[in-house]
Amino acid sequence: MSVTAPEGFVAVGGSAGIKAGGMPDVAVVATADGRAVPAAGVFTSNLAAAAPVQVSRANLKDTGGQVAGVILTSGNANAATGKPGLEAAWGLCDAVAITIGARPKEILIGQTGLIGIPFPIDVVLPQVSGITSDRAAGPEAGAAAAWAIMTTDTVPKEVVIRGNGFTVGAMAKGAAMLAPNMATMLALCTTDAAVDPATLHRALLEAVTDSFNAMTVDGCTSTNDTVLVLASGLGATPSSGALTAALSEACASLAQQMVDDAEGATKVSHIRVVGAENDGAAHVAARKVADSLLVQCSLNGEDPYWGRVVSELGSAGVSFDMSSVSVAYGGVVVCAGGVAASHDAIAVAAHMAGRHVEIVCDLGVGTGEAAVLGTDLGYGYIDENRTTS
Amino acid sequence: MSVTAPEGFVAVGGSAGIKAGGMPDVAVVATADGRAVPAAGVFTSNLAAAAPVQVSRANLKDTGGQVAGVILTSGNANAATGKPGLEAAWGLCDAVAITIGARPKEILIGQTGLIGIPFPIDVVLPQVSGITSDRAAGPEAGAAAAWAIMTTDTVPKEVVIRGNGFTVGAMAKGAAMLAPNMATMLALCTTDAAVDPATLHRALLEAVTDSFNAMTVDGCTSTNDTVLVLASGLGATPSSGALTAALSEACASLAQQMVDDAEGATKVSHIRVVGAENDGAAHVAARKVADSLLVQCSLNGEDPYWGRVVSELGSAGVSFDMSSVSVAYGGVVVCAGGVAASHDAIAVAAHMAGRHVEIVCDLGVGTGEAAVLGTDLGYGYIDENRTTS
Numbered sequence: 001m002s003v004t005a006p007e008g009f010v011a012v013g014g015s016a017g018i019k020a021g022g023m024p025d026v027a028v029v030a031t032a033d034g035r036a037v038p039a040a041g042v043f044t045s046n047l048a049a050a051a052p053v054q055v056s057r058a059n060l061k062d063t064g065g066q067v068a069g070v071i072l073t074s075g076n077a078n079a080a081t082g083k084p085g086l087e088a089a090w091g092l093c094d095a096v097a098i099t100i101g102a103r104p105k106e107i108l109i110g111q112t113g114l115i116g117i118p119f120p121i122d123v124v125l126p127q128v129s130g131i132t133s134d135r136a137a138g139p140e141a142g143a144a145a146a147w148a149i150m151t152t153d154t155v156p157k158e159v160v161i162r163g164n165g166f167t168v169g170a171m172a173k174g175a176a177m178l179a180p181n182m183a184t185m186l187a188l189c190t191t192d193a194a195v196d197p198a199t200l201h202r203a204l205l206e207a208v209t210d211s212f213n214a215m216t217v218d219g220c221t222s223t224n225d226t227v228l229v230l231a232s233g234l235g236a237t238p239s240s241g242a243l244t245a246a247l248s249e250a251c252a253s254l255a256q257q258m259v260d261d262a263e264g265a266t267k268v269s270h271i272r273v274v275g276a277e278n279d280g281a282a283h284v285a286a287r288k289v290a291d292s293l294l295v296q297c298s299l300n301g302e303d304p305y306w307g308r309v310v311s312e313l314g315s316a317g318v319s320f321d322m323s324s325v326s327v328a329y330g331g332v333v334v335c336a337g338g339v340a341a342s343h344d345a346i347a348v349a350a351h352m353a354g355r356h357v358e359i360v361c362d363l364g365v366g367t368g369e370a371a372v373l374g375t376d377l378g379y380g381y382i383d384e385n386r387t388t389s
Numbered sequence: 390m391s392v393t394a395p396e397g398f399v400a401v402g403g404s405a406g407i408k409a410g411g412m413p414d415v416a417v418v419a420t421a422d423g424r425a426v427p428a429a430g431v432f433t434s435n436l437a438a439a440a441p442v443q444v445s446r447a448n449l450k451d452t453g454g455q456v457a458g459v460i461l462t463s464g465n466a467n468a469a470t471g472k473p474g475l476e477a478a479w480g481l482c483d484a485v486a487i488t489i490g491a492r493p494k495e496i497l498i499g500q501t502g503l504i505g506i507p508f509p510i511d512v513v514l515p516q517v518s519g520i521t522s523d524r525a526a527g528p529e530a531g532a533a534a535a536w537a538i539m540t541t542d543t544v545p546k547e548v549v550i551r552g553n554g555f556t557v558g559a560m561a562k563g564a565a566m567l568a569p570n571m572a573t574m575l576a577l578c579t580t581d582a583a584v585d586p587a588t589l590h591r592a593l594l595e596a597v598t599d600s601f602n603a604m605t606v607d608g609c610t611s612t613n614d615t616v617l618v619l620a621s622g623l624g625a626t627p628s629s630g631a632l633t634a635a636l637s638e639a640c641a642s643l644a645q646q647m648v649d650d651a652e653g654a655t656k657v658s659h660i661r662v663v664g665a666e667n668d669g670a671a672h673v674a675a676r677k678v679a680d681s682l683l684v685q686c687s688l689n690g691e692d693p694y695w696g697r698v699v700s701e702l703g704s705a706g707v708s709f710d711m712s713s714v715s716v717a718y719g720g721v722v723v724c725a726g727g728v729a730a731s732h733d734a735i736a737v738a739a740h741m742a743g744r745h746v747e748i749v750c751d752l753g754v755g756t757g758e759a760a761v762l763g764t765d766l767g768y769g770y771i772d773e774n775r776t777t778s
Binding site for chain 2: 044047049077080081082114117118221297303305306308313314321325335337338339340377379381385
């Protein structure tokens with residue numbers, strides 16, 4: 001399902017030797033007829049942007065947002081790889097373009113995996129034409145593509161949203177390094193909506209803001225974050241609001257799936273800040289709480305230590321008045337007016353024992369609000385990240 | 390030793406029932422004759438500042454920096470405790486003042502421990518006069534005070550610096566929440582230097598910048614961070630440079646001791662950024678690397694995954710050019726010109742196996758430089774912080 005659900009797209013997942021043991025590591029998604037269609041992308045803000053980010057940005061710019069296909073690879077980020085890395089990314093785009101009958105500039109690329117390891121282009125390149133040739137329509141092809149982009153993910157992430165006369169399909173990979181301005185994540189959306197590149201770009205930006213940019217695992221912003229969308233134009237022409245809504249829903253689902261499958265996490269936190277000076281301040285405060293190691297450790301231990309939450313709110317750099325702060329866990333107010341509130345400790349304990357923990361912080365200084373998805377911090381994250389081997 | 394090393398100070402440590410089991414939890418340091426002397430303080434930037442921070446700030450302001458004694462307590466932060474918390478802090482200052490024959494405003498207070506728990510003033514207050522009465526000169530008294538301010542510290546932190554005709558003594562507690570703008574830490578410096586409050590304040594600010602504000606464990610800024618200094622005036626009048634140098638050396642030693650004893654840490658990281666646009670940018674970048682969970686996990690696993698270091702540098706928000714970055718572990722360059730450099734992997738592994746790991750990042754864009762002390766992230770931190778019980 002997912003990226004092949006909208007009309008006009010084919011996909012494939014295959015093994016090209018980036019990962020050991022013949023694991024799937026290359027996905028190609030393209031228009032069924034090799035035609036370039038409106039496309040848009042949102043990329044990492046990291047100034048150490050990887051080669052594929054540089055290439056995709058340039059190709060979108062040079063074509064005015066007209067794209068025929070996307071190649072996504074996993075197992076090696078092709079980041080901090082210098083000129084050879086750029087040449088590798090160009091080579092992959094070329095191979096796909098030749099196979100599907102498009103121009104190289106009409107191919108985008110996303111890559112994920114370890115940073116700073118030379119990309120094994122000599123091993124991979126000979127496989128790309130063959131893999132691309134196997135592209136097909138239908139749900140199995142979309143699923144195979146979603147499997148091929150996984151790294152430390154334990155399950156593929158896919159979603160399909162049906163609009164009025166159009167469909168959005170999307171897939172993503174993510175795990176750790178999920179943070180401000182996206183995460184170590186790749187996401188590819190397809191739609192059959194008939195839309196121009198500029199409208200598509202605006203809709204994607206808005207969708208990303210409320211989804212991938214509103215989740216965090218470890219506060220790290222990756223070198224490779226990439227969210228792409230291609231629009232075949234074979235369906236209806238939605239209003240920009242309808243398109244944005246469908247893309248937002250797709251991205252929000254993928255973000256939720258990513259946090260649910262975050263490296264080593266045992267809890268998903270839903271941190272909501274209300275009563276902030278404005279929405280921006282609420283977002284900053286919510287992210288500060290969600291990113292806090294001490295709060296994350298408390299979630300791991302199922303300890304409703306709201307003092308740490310208040311401490312993070314107070315150091316978030318937003319308007320703050322201790323005497324007007326309240327904090328609730330799962331709807332149970334544990335702090336009011338900046339001090340401990342008598343409460344039903346058993347209800348709080350029951351809520352914290354679940355996988356999803358909701359913390360609502362009311363700053364009491366305005367009407368701004370925002371929500372951020374986060375995780376706990378436990379042994380699992382450390383196990384996953386202490387060595388790369 | 391420590392705070393009683395300079396001429397003119399007495400100290401005591403005792404148990405007042407804040408901690409369970411009769412553990413020491415109150416320290417009082419005062420001038421030997423109860424006279425108010427020049428003093429200065431630097432406090433947390435957290436807007437959820439605890440009651441003792443509010444009281445000490447006010448007392449320093451109201452007296453123009455003339456202080457006769459300090460009471461420090463551990464086991465309860467007296468933070469997020471509202472008006473009763475303020476009244477408790479005032480009560481503690483009053484009790485010390487009466488006992489040593491000073492005015493209440495001439496007493497400062499620092500407290501550390503859990504946030505959001507009402508301070509048990511009814512239990513503690515009756516003990517304070519008795520404890521204060523036992524104050525004494527000499528090294529044992531200073532050591533007892535240093536013991537009484539520990540929370541999750543495993544060893545007391547003390548230092549004595551001898552200047553030309555004057556001495557600086559200092560003690561501190563710290564553990565987790567060691568981060569920007571100080572840490573969950575209390576530090577008290579004494580000196581017999583003859584100096585006015587304004588000069589003392591400037592010297593303290595400078596000493597804090599290069600010590601407590603250049604270390605990090607978890608990026609959390611506490612509600613209670615407090616660094617104080619009292620100057621008895623019984624020694625020589627140092628130049629402001631000499632005073633700053635001695636205070637800086639004392640604070641740097643305490644910062645090093647704190648990071649060495651950080652909750653659950655197995656490594657101390659020395660992150661140095663050079664070649665930045667300016668010193669401020671270098672500090673931001675160094676802190677970004679030191680605070681990175683992924684870098685900290687790599688340190689725990691002794692994995693020289695420099696790609697994560699470069700990724701943090703690229704997302705630090707400072708001037709950055711991927712092609713000019715280099716990274717060295719223990720003096721061995723592993724990344725040059727933004728790509729992997731062939732290097733002696735055995736030498737790097739040997740360096741990372743030690744307790745102290747040095748990472749030098751050259752941004753190659755200017756002459757700014759800065760260093761930050763950090764730690765690794767392992768099971769120990771989680772064990773220490775997942776529950777408060």
